[in-house]
Amino acid sequence: MAATDKYTPKLLKLYRARKGAFGHEMEELLERLDERTTEIVNHRRTSALEGLPLFLREKQTNLFKKCKETEDRTKGVSVGILYVTEDDYRAASPVIQNIAVVLEEVVVLEDIPDTSSAVAYLFGLLHALNFSYPKELRYTFDTIQIVFMELGTGCTQR
Numbered sequence: 001m002a003a004t005d006k007y008t009p010k011l012l013k014l015y016r017a018r019k020g021a022f023g024h025e026m027e028e029l030l031e032r033l034d035e036r037t038t039e040i041v042n043h044r045r046t047s048a049l050e051g052l053p054l055f056l057r058e059k060q061t062n063l064f065k066k067c068k069e070t071e072d073r074t075k076g077v078s079v080g081i082l083y084v085t086e087d088d089y090r091a092a093s094p095v096i097q098n099i100a101v102v103l104e105e106v107v108v109l110e111d112i113p114d115t116s117s118a119v120a121y122l123f124g125l126l127h128a129l130n131f132s133y134p135k136e137l138r139y140t141f142d143t144i145q146i147v148f149m150e151l152g153t154g155c156t157q158r
Contacts, residue, residue, distance in 0.1 A: 001116060001120075003147070003148040003149070004049070004116050005041075007048065008044050008048040011048040012044060012048055012051075014055070015029070015048075018055075022054050022055065023054075025054055025060060026051060029047055029051050030051075032047070042114050042116075045115065045116040049115055049119050050064055052143060052144075056143065057139075058138075058139055058140055059136065062136045062137050063080050063140060065077055065080050065081070065102075066082075067084060068085055068086070069086065069087050070087050073100075073102075074102050075105065078104055078105070079131070079133075080101075081119065082101075082102050083096045083099055084100065085097060099112040099115065100112065101118055101125065103129075108125065109121055109125075119144065123141070123149060126141070142155065142156060
């Protein structure tokens with residue numbers, strides 16, 4: 001969490017400076033952050049972590065999935081963080097009921113309090129169980145490992 005807090009302001013500043021290069025998804029992410037009026041620190045951390053795959057030119061939806069309570073939640077999710085939302089939401093930003101960590105289409109942890117904790121749990125599980133990082137999220141997990149968790153040296157150029 002300390003590393004997340006350390007790098008969050010810098011990442012958000014970087015995202016804002018170059019948001020045009022990352023398309024509509026980054027603009028939506030920053031707009032949602034700007035609309036928040038409560039729990040600002042938590043929302044900043046979440047935005048910094050959700051923007052990381054976009055910044056590294058990887059698909060954000062490969063790591064962060066959203067589904068409704070009654071949907072098949074883990075179908076096709078090899079590694080990821082699952083946001084479970086209300087079934088009858090109508091808002092542009094749905095209310096998240098549950099945050100879960102998924103490995104090989106199985107929910108391994110549920111009721112996680114926030115996204116930054118979910119990312120830490122997911123990384124810890126991948127590291128402890130000696131899982132390979134998914135190819136489509138290689139740069140994101142390398143950045144989490146080297147920058148946030150301070151395990152290893154030598155980031156890729158990306």
